[in-house]
Amino acid sequence: MIHQLRLAAKGLALLAAGALAIQPVAAQSVLRDAETEALLHDMADPLIAAAGLDPRNVDIVLINDSSVNAFVAGGQAVYIHSGLINEAANANEVQGVIAHELGHITGGHAISDGGGKAAQNISILSLLLAGAAAAAGGGEAALGVMMAGQQAALGKFLAFTRGQEEAADAAGAQFLASAGVTGKGSIGFFRKLQNLEYRYGYKRDADSEFYSTHPMTADRIATLQEVYEKDPAWDKPLDPAIEARFQRAKAKLFGYLADPADTFRTYPPTDTSIPARYARAYAWHKDGFLEKATTETDALLAQAPLDPYFLELKGQVLLEAGHPREALAPLRRATELTANQPLIATTFGHALIATEDHANFPEAMRVLKAAVARDRENPFAWYQLGMVYAANGDMARAKLASAEQQVLSGQLPAALASAQAAETELPKGTPDWLRSQDIAMEARAAIERSRDRK
Numbered sequence: 001m002i003h004q005l006r007l008a009a010k011g012l013a014l015l016a017a018g019a020l021a022i023q024p025v026a027a028q029s030v031l032r033d034a035e036t037e038a039l040l041h042d043m044a045d046p047l048i049a050a051a052g053l054d055p056r057n058v059d060i061v062l063i064n065d066s067s068v069n070a071f072v073a074g075g076q077a078v079y080i081h082s083g084l085i086n087e088a089a090n091a092n093e094v095q096g097v098i099a100h101e102l103g104h105i106t107g108g109h110a111i112s113d114g115g116g117k118a119a120q121n122i123s124i125l126s127l128l129l130a131g132a133a134a135a136a137g138g139g140e141a142a143l144g145v146m147m148a149g150q151q152a153a154l155g156k157f158l159a160f161t162r163g164q165e166e167a168a169d170a171a172g173a174q175f176l177a178s179a180g181v182t183g184k185g186s187i188g189f190f191r192k193l194q195n196l197e198y199r200y201g202y203k204r205d206a207d208s209e210f211y212s213t214h215p216m217t218a219d220r221i222a223t224l225q226e227v228y229e230k231d232p233a234w235d236k237p238l239d240p241a242i243e244a245r246f247q248r249a250k251a252k253l254f255g256y257l258a259d260p261a262d263t264f265r266t267y268p269p270t271d272t273s274i275p276a277r278y279a280r281a282y283a284w285h286k287d288g289f290l291e292k293a294t295t296e297t298d299a300l301l302a303q304a305p306l307d308p309y310f311l312e313l314k315g316q317v318l319l320e321a322g323h324p325r326e327a328l329a330p331l332r333r334a335t336e337l338t339a340n341q342p343l344i345a346t347t348f349g350h351a352l353i354a355t356e357d358h359a360n361f362p363e364a365m366r367v368l369k370a371a372v373a374r375d376r377e378n379p380f381a382w383y384q385l386g387m388v389y390a391a392n393g394d395m396a397r398a399k400l401a402s403a404e405q406q407v408l409s410g411q412l413p414a415a416l417a418s419a420q421a422a423e424t425e426l427p428k429g430t431p432d433w434l435r436s437q438d439i440a441m442e443a444r445a446a447i448e449r450s451r452d453r454k
Helices: 034-050 082-087 091-106 114-135 139-179 184-199 206-211 217-229 240-257 260-266 274-287 290-303 308-320 324-337 342-354 358-374 379-391 395-408 412-425 431-453
Strands: 003-006 014-016 020-022 029-032 059-063 077-081
Touching (some): 029 034, 034 059, 034 139, 034 240, 034 308, 034 342, 077 082, 082 091, 139 217, 184 217, 240 274, 260 274, 274 290, 290 308, 308 324, 324 342, 358 379, 379 395, 395 412, 395 431, 412 431
Antiparallel strands (some): 014 020, 029 059
């Protein structure tokens, strides 16, 4: 089941004075779903390995944003917008995008380095000069200084990023070839981008090339087509299993994010395919029609009774409709079938707690502790675990769990207070006591950095 989390930024945005704003990651909504994350990693892992990176150390993060985009923001993480998944016709198109973004990672492309740093410095300087002119009473002079500074910054920054994009294109083509993945999806997606350019009135002229952060799409297609067609993998067929999983995940995401009316138009009742039923189950659930949502999930389970993600969906629908006891059986089975996948186990733990039956709390404690042991960056799991600790009277660990949840959610003053409170109550020298100190130091340092920026 898809969950949406508000997370603090892991990457920094370059803000060049108001006129130039590039924002790779701000405090955006991250979409977490066990099925989709497993699919994205299975699609990306051969490319990551081809890039000379360890798949265990590279994150593929899905962002709730309807625009057609993907990016990196320092570190080893590829961020993909939900709008890109919706626009992609098949899994291979998304693989082409991932390969390109991996080219940015291996190339060390970050907007705080190189030309990006120089552009930022020019913009800051222009603001300072403009402020001095305005203080002297020269309003028009201030505006002129700022505009001139922005033009210089923009030109330098865009030239820098175009060079990075060309390098990432070349690297992405190499990674696809090394992984034995066809580049047809990459070309197909570039053609989609070209159509978007035409749709929104972009035209090829001196100005449009100057103001584009990327090389012109037609040029990229021409260059890459020649490279890809020479590769032995060019005519390699798509993986049917990956493609089927992609169409499922795409429909699931659409049903979760789109207005239900749009979902029913895109996936009408006459369409009885698995992706269509998946999308409609989410739409009916969003509209509050439990019986119709259950009918769709039961139809899915009739085709695949042991599919853990169908079981997870049925359990989540029942749980969120106020029937936690009925949700336990499908969620418990989904948790078992996925060997305690952390996101699914968290939902199961939530359902156990929601029954308000203390006889279920020991099992909730077990599955939630297993969940956070494998995925510590899950604030909802920590919140639920804190509830179990509190119900058991273990307030010290309840406060520690709250501190974990709060620091992940960006509630830094609250995290600091909870960690300090936990530290005073936990036995000294234990792992939990040491962890409370770590969180307190982390929160305190983040608060100080925030103050310094202000």
